[in-house]
Amino acid sequence: xxxxxxxxxxxxxxxxxxxxxxxxYKTSINNLQWYRQNSGRGxxxxxxxxxxxxxxxxxxxxxxxDTSKKSSSLLITASRAADTASYFCATDRGGGADGLTFGxxxxxxxxx
Amino acid sequence: GAGVSQSPSNKVTEKGKDxxxxxxxxxxxxxxxxxxxSLGQGLEFLIYFQGNSAPxxxxxxxxxxxxxxxxxxxxxxxxxxxQQEDSAVYLCASSFGSYNQPQHFGDGTxxxxx
Numbered sequence: 325x326x327x328x329x330x331x332x333x334x335x336x337x338x339x340x341x342x343x344x345x346x347x348x349y350k351t352s353i354n355n356l357q358w359y360r361q362n363s364g365r366g367x368x369x370x371x372x373x374x375x376x377x378x379x380x381x382x383x384x385x386x387x388x389x390d391t392s393k394k395s396s397s398l399l400i401t402a403s404r405a406a407d408t409a410s411y412f413c414a415t416d417r418g419g420g421a422d423g424l425t426f427g428x429x430x431x432x433x434x435x436x
Numbered sequence: 437g438a439g440v441s442q443s444p445s446n447k448v449t450e451k452g453k454d455x456x457x458x459x460x461x462x463x464x465x466x467x468x469x470x471x472x473x474s475l476g477q478g479l480e481f482l483i484y485f486q487g488n489s490a491p492x493x494x495x496x497x498x499x500x501x502x503x504x505x506x507x508x509x510x511x512x513x514x515x516x517x518x519q520q521e522d523s524a525v526y527l528c529a530s531s532f533g534s535y536n537q538p539q540h541f542g543d544g545t546x547x548x549x550x
Contacts, residue, residue, distance in 0.1 A: 354535075354536065355536055357538060357539075359541075364543075365543050365544075366440070366527055366529075366541035366542050366543040366544055367527070367529075367539075367541040368541070369538040369539060369540065369541075372536065372537075372538050374536060412479065414479075416536075418535065419534060419535065420467050420469075420484050420486060420531075420533075420534025420535065421484050421486075421491050421492045421534075422481070422484075422492075423469050423471070423481030423482075423483075423484050423495065424469075424471075424481060424539065425481065426471075426478060426479035427478075428478050429478070
């Protein structure tokens, strides 16, 4: 079952603008991860934030985590056409045996 | 290779046939995962291996599904007596351990049941 819910489901912005995607989840987690998927390809790991962390940066990516609200956000700054993809949040309850629980994703389109 | 490799990349088969999907994880990755991605259900976790052992098989959709991993490396996912609802993209991922580790995904096998 889907634990995470991304918001919005689709987002279209102009190149150079910032893109923000949100994710909510329902149970306690060990970490939350964001992945990108280009059409017809597998998922590419972007960033992992642990439950005791509040913010993490990687290049043009900024992820926040609020465990009290069970929510996370992914900010992509200075977007590029190559950022066009679907973005998924995934929660990990720890230990591996449960795998990752993915949301339905946000489809991001960057207009050149 | 450097990444997770899955074969075949596409498989079309008739309802009722058996299919076998293969996953070659990144060398040295002890944890291996199978997921299924479909339009209706999104991304679903199927099964996890730590080494050659799968501690919990309850994520497999039915008893027609089975998976094994040998030598701590290659894994196969077998679907017997395929049904149309099995049509999906089957994704494999591996990680260096299972605790607080990112997963590395292959490009998947797109399975179509006629």
